[in-house]
Amino acid sequence: MEGLISLKSSPGTSLRSFPSFNQPPNSFARRFSMDLPLRRSSFPAIRAQQPGTISPKEEEEEDALKVKEWEVGMFQNEVAASQGIRIRRRPPTGPPLHYVGPFEFRLQNDGNTPRNILEEIVWHKDTEVSQMKERKPLATLKKFIENAPPTRDFVGALKAAHSRTGLPGLIAEVKKASPSRGILREDFDPVEIARAYEKGGAACLSVLTDEKFFKGSFENLEAIRNAGVQCPLLCKEFVIDAWQIYYARIKGADAILLIAAVLPDLDIRYMVKICKILGLAALVEVHDEREMDRVLGIEGIELIGINNRNLETFEVDISNTKKLLEGERGQLICQKDIIVVGESGLFTPDHVGYVQEAGVKAVLVGESIVKQSDPGKGITGLFGRDISL
Numbered sequence: 383m384e385g386l387i388s389l390k391s392s393p394g395t396s397l398r399s400f401p402s403f404n405q406p407p408n409s410f411a412r413r414f415s416m417d418l419p420l421r422r423s424s425f426p427a428i429r430a431q432q433p434g435t436i437s438p439k440e441e442e443e444e445d446a447l448k449v450k451e452w453e454v455g456m457f458q459n460e461v462a463a464s465q466g467i468r469i470r471r472r473p474p475t476g477p478p479l480h481y482v483g484p485f486e487f488r489l490q491n492d493g494n495t496p497r498n499i500l501e502e503i504v505w506h507k508d509t510e511v512s513q514m515k516e517r518k519p520l521a522t523l524k525k526f527i528e529n530a531p532p533t534r535d536f537v538g539a540l541k542a543a544h545s546r547t548g549l550p551g552l553i554a555e556v557k558k559a560s561p562s563r564g565i566l567r568e569d570f571d572p573v574e575i576a577r578a579y580e581k582g583g584a585a586c587l588s589v590l591t592d593e594k595f596f597k598g599s600f601e602n603l604e605a606i607r608n609a610g611v612q613c614p615l616l617c618k619e620f621v622i623d624a625w626q627i628y629y630a631r632i633k634g635a636d637a638i639l640l641i642a643a644v645l646p647d648l649d650i651r652y653m654v655k656i657c658k659i660l661g662l663a664a665l666v667e668v669h670d671e672r673e674m675d676r677v678l679g680i681e682g683i684e685l686i687g688i689n690n691r692n693l694e695t696f697e698v699d700i701s702n703t704k705k706l707l708e709g710e711r712g713q714l715i716c717q718k719d720i721i722v723v724g725e726s727g728l729f730t731p732d733h734v735g736y737v738q739e740a741g742v743k744a745v746l747v748g749e750s751i752v753k754q755s756d757p758g759k760g761i762t763g764l765f766g767r768d769i770s771l
């Protein structure tokens with residue numbers, strides 16, 4: 383029964399009485415996978431009411447809401463796909479139910495299974511953020527923000543470090559684990575690591591806040607902020623909802639990551655504006671030419687990260703930075719005075735020199751420095767000299 387994950391009959395009917403539906407051919411499955419969801423109300427007699435369950439009217443309303451949610455989710459994905467975004471958003475109620483006569487069924491890969499790690503992260507984030515929003519609604523967050531201390535100048539710190547050292551300004555990442563590398567450091571004390579990075583000459587810090595896939599947390603961000611570390615802090619999150627930006631601001635962030643592989647243009651525009659209102663810098667991350675072109679078409683972007691890691695396949699290739707900065711793209715970036723950050727896979731002074739030559743004025747580095755017994759000395763190793771002086 384390839385392509386079919388559930389097929390059930392209404393109470394009182396039997397699959398055996400409809401042998402042709404028992405094992406629908408693929409063409410049958412394909413035909414229905416392309417249909418819009420069939421409205422439950424068109425099939426009033428499909429499901430008999432179970433004693434003690436909700437009334438048919440309530441059930442109908444609930445189904446109508448689910449269909450609406452599904453349609454909105456699908457619309458969102460269509461807009462994203464038209465911009466070349468392959469990462470789909472989680473369908474709010476799972477894959478659509480299809481109805482044929484007395485049967486209802488769902489099709490495999492009808493939008494219900496994440497296709498890669500980034501999609502899995504984003505789908506999980508969707509559930510996580512919905513729950514967090516219920517506990518802390520936006521109105522509550524806004525009240526906290528009124529009394530929050532001012533943010534620090536993230537972009538200014540990178541520029542100052544670059545002018546001071548002649549090397550790319552360093553955003554040093556407080557990273558305990560990652561989906562591609564597993565645990566990077568067992569004795570992980572975020573504040574101690576942050577202090578070591580600051581002492582070692584980092585211009586800014588990046589703090590992973592995702593718990594499930596990176597073993598990070600917002601508590602880490604808050605603790606680093608409250609420990610008196612002066613470097614501006616990037617909240618390294620998978621942002622899918624503006625609510626997360628407000629939350630990051632409350633937890634001490636000075637900047638936040640926006641991933642173009644996940645967010646359609648309109649979301650990026652909107653979120654960049656929210657960041658400006660909240661005094662946060664937005665690091666907009668791209669990893670291919672199409673994403674770079676989309677982002678270069680958006681007004682008000684000051685900071686673009688080029689990720690050398692393909693977040694769908696984990697492949698790391700530092701020549702990606704060079705590729706995306708060649709020719710007209712590089713020229714446009716200079717004209718717009720955008721600071722480019724080379725991200726991922728940087729381990730040696732040669733790597734840093736290579737991306738600097740390609741045109742970056744900042745680098746974002748995690749693994750190679752966090753794994754050192756003294757992460758501050760790790761920075762000296764990465765640049766080939768002490769950049770704290």
Ligand SMILES: O=C(O)c1ccccc1NCC(=O)[C@H](O)[C@H](O)COP(=O)(O)O
Nearest residue numbers: 560561562563693725726727747748749
């Ligand atoms: O690091 C991962 O395995 C990863 C997997 C899926 C999505 C994002 C991922 N990493 C986020 C980053 O981009 C890096 O943490 C950051 O650029 C530092 O990279 P590195 O210096 O290679 O640790």
